[in-house]
Amino acid sequence: MSLMCKSCSKAVLNKKFNIKLNCHDDLVIALAGNPNVGKSTVFNALTGLNQHTGNWPGKTVENARGNYKHKDKKFVLVDLPGTYSLLANSVEEQVARDFICFGKPNATIVVTDATCLERNLNLVLQVMELTDKVILCVNLMDEAKRKKIKVDIKGLEKELGIPVVGTTARSGEGLQELMDQVYEIALGFQTTSPRPLVYTPDVEWKIEELTPKLVELLEGKLNPRWVALRLIEGDPTILDSIRNFLYDDKDSNAQEEVACIYEC
């Protein structure tokens, strides 16, 4: 099994994240979001498991995976630690960041709190910058209603360019539609067009300068624009992660080249 997996693109799941797929057709879905927005509640509702609905620190990703079936497909759902950004400030944030970046999920659900959407959308934009296989789940819709907050789901969809589903995970409301959307995106039946984030000219110019080299080095394994942004930002943890996940058993030249770009 592991020999067979080595050659497929999902080998990294088994090797680095200890996620074993029963079958190569299994679709891997990441559940990301700010702390305390109901990720584990969504996870429990879909998988029938009983993850702690509380804080994450100290737990590892492998503890929080479960399966569900939707239509004709089997899904492996991965409950990630809550995080305010994809910048790895803490171990939990790095766990989440690394899984979204390197775990190659077939799709990522970003769960958000309908009562404070603005703060939650920061992470949504960051995930959208990294991957276009993303679904926005606006959870706690019951709380929003109670506080007389109206969420314009269709408007969000239009502004962001990704599917948006309103849910009340605690009662299960909206979860059917969430699974439908995940199915469509993960299988590529529906494509998204995440709103592009454009930076100031000097940053854009730097990105352009770095991109050709990164395209070559990353070999399609990671979004070059995203990596360029992280290098410009000076996040050293991303280099460690790139080394760890992408260049594990390759010649070390490529690693050094990445490091070199960073230091220049």
Added chain:
Amino acid sequence: MKEGYIYEKIMPLSEIDVGYTVQVLKLLTTGLQRRRMLDLGLIPGTVIEVLRKSPLADPIAYNIRGATIALRTEESRQILVRQMN
């Protein structure tokens, strides 16, 4: 920020007592540290509330854009605010 604010008392967030509401004026941090603060929602103009102190008064918990977030004094010292009430 409006010019009038110059004459108001500008203080580091670390000096504000529990129960007060303040508005973020400026971050003194740079680079990744600044980025982290922005990701936590500490964008100039943001109104935040001082919720409670831990027994040793460090860290202090704040309500920042609807989430409770604890900041250490070495962080809150770098956030300049003006009092609102």
